[in-house]
Amino acid sequence: MGKVKYYFDSENLAYRKIKTKISTKFGVAFLFLLSSALFGALSFVILLNTPFFETPKDRLQAREIDNFKLRYAILNKKMDQIDEVLGNVEERDNNLYRVYFNTSAIPEEQRKAGFGGINRYKELEGYDNSELVINTSKRVDVISKELVVQSKSLDEILKLAKEKNKLLAAIPAIQPVKNENLKQVASGFGYRSDPFTKARKFHAGMDFSAKTGTPIYATGDGVVERADNTASGYGNHIVLRHGFGYETLYGHLSKYKCRAGQHVKRGDIIGYVGSTGRSEAPHLHYEVHKNDEVVNPLNFYYGNISAAEYVVISKLANQENQSLD
Missing domain, CATH: 2.70.70.10 (Glucose Permease (Domain IIA))
Structure with a gap:
């Protein structure tokens, strides 16, 4: 029960009881509820932005990000294997096939050339894992270019091989009389x-x-x-x-x-x-x-x-x- 408040009536020289209007009571109650709601909302926003509080959506996104990182790690490992195999093919191409057919080797700078000029990966910048995504994209592009170069080289070797067969058949290689x-x-x-x-x-x-x-x-x-x-x-x-x-x-x-x-x-x-x-x-x-x-x-x-x-x-x-x- 709330305290009863009085005020001194100087005209009648007596203490009289203070009566609170109903509208005032509703106003005070409304202000209290409003301030409580604002305080609660502010507290909720603060909690959402702290690492100590995670929503189910946050936990789902965190798992998806970890899953993507794992996939990128696996992709990079596979690209390491592709790089190794492609390197062996390039070595045989330069030091075996092209030597046999007496044609010049493809320079390393031509095989490994990057992509100069405009920034091809600008749309991938500005994210938490941008570096990982950009580096992986660059590796995919470089390997793709190496494969194109090697494919063209093998087409050239195939053409040279066909010409070599014609050459071997054309060379006068037997006695004209038995x-x-x-x-x-x-x-x-x-x-x-x-x-x-x-x-x-x-x-x-x-x-x-x-x-x-x-x-x-x-x-x-x-x-x-x-x-x-x-x-x-x-x-x-x-x-x-x-x-x-x-x-x-x-x-x-x-x-x-x-x-x-x-x-x-x-x-x-x-x-x-x-x-x-x-x-x-x-x-x-x-x-x-x-x-x-x-x-x-x-x-x-x-x-x-x-x-x-x-x-x-x-x-x-x-x-x-x-x-x-």
Whole structure:
């Protein structure tokens, strides 16, 4: 029960009881309730912004953030593994594939180049975990670029491999006359005695002595450039254009088994031994040209003779005897 309050009535010289109006009581009660509500709301806001009080939503968001951090950690670990595998592929690409196909390596700065210029990650800034997200995004972009570079490189290697197969098939790599059909290697590449003038003269090919009609084989894949007798001294002869700078010439034939423009494979019979043109006896005069220069055919017989046979042929071919043309 509240205290009763009085005031002194000076006119009547007496104490009179103070009576509170009902409206005043309601006003005081309202102010009290309002102040209590404001104080409670303020206290609630303060509590929400302190680390000692978490709502269910806060706890859910905290778990989601931890889950995202874990996922980013796993993603970065996987990118470490991808980096390692990609590094091995790049090393083999530069030091094995490109060396084999005789092409220049891709510079490291080209493979590992970043992304200069504008800030590509501006929209990721300003968050609590921005650094983690930005660094991961950069790694993904760099690895993606490395993969693009490596993919293009492997496409280039594949193209080179196909060209390499064509090159290996085109190189004149066998003897034009089989050993079992040979009488002998009559003369080799270099200076020899001319059979007609007896003067020392440069012999641009090798002479294979064999019976007239002995088969002559294409020594590499190619196209018949010519099969005629219009070149001085060679009589009936064939020129094969192999590509990659290689050409071969087969002279003094008795007859042809190909025509100009025809595609031939290594080992195909293209003609037969004879003694047409400037020739002293039945034989095949065989030349190899690389980039329009004559080269020693002896260096190209690795496709169908053994090491021992090569030694014998080499000794015969290197003797400074008389050529047959």
